[in-house]
Amino acid sequence: EDQVTQSPEALRLQEGESSSLNCSYTVSGLRGLFWYRQDPGKGPEFLFTLYSAGEEKEKERLKATLTKKESFLHITAPKPEDSATYLCAVQGTLNYGGSQGNLIFGKGTKLSVKP
Amino acid sequence: KAGVTQTPRYLIKTRGQQVTLSCSPISGHRSVSWYQQTPGQGLQFLFEYFSETQRNKGNFPGRFSGRQFSNSRSEMNVSTLELGDSALYLCASSWTGLNTEAFFGQGTRLTVV
Secondary structure (H helix, E strand, O other): OOEEEEEOOEEEEEOOOOEEEEEEEEOOOEEEEEEEEEOOOOOOEEEEEEOOOOOEEEEOOEEEEEOOOEEEEEEOOOOHHHOEEEEEEEEEOOOOOOOOOOEEEOOOEEEEEEO | OOOOEEEOOEEEEOOOOOEEEEEEOOOOOOEEEEEEEEOOOEEEEEEEEEOOEEEEEOOOOOOEEEEEOOOOOEEEEEOOOOHHHOEEEEEEEEOOOOOOOOEEOOOEEEEEO
């Protein structure tokens, strides 16, 4: 069964204190791994897609990396406006018994950045 | 470029009633997926429509159904509402639903009393 586990569940950082969020996954054939940011009461906002091990993508203070079993979201010198829940999702290959193309989400990491 | 639009934003219904939620995808996107988000279970996949056909379905009871129109707009229906159906219902659109980014709407907050 396809599944995604994110850690930690919650993370408190001081402004400027860099850290990483982890996303471990099990999927029968990875089509893509997706990172989203979600603010309270809003829909998830797309951040990155990673397709193969070794791939990296960056956007402002965020950098996502991918291995065959996990992905990391590195946050460099975070600011209070980076506070949100970060969601990781995988999409598996069609015709497998798992996600069959839809997104399987982890429970998320709630990030709080204090000034 | 307009994003994904979901209506209504908030709904309060009574147990036993039925409800219909609407989703207008990004122009040109042909895949629309629906997800239920609750604090305990997180985001769970309901179903996906592509070119008016249900292509994929999650593990939800038959009370949850949907459809897609020729303009790619989608509706989701829940019949015989239960208290446990209270959740944020999210719609996501993408070009093909495979290997492409999915963009979410703001969601419909459904409260069943």
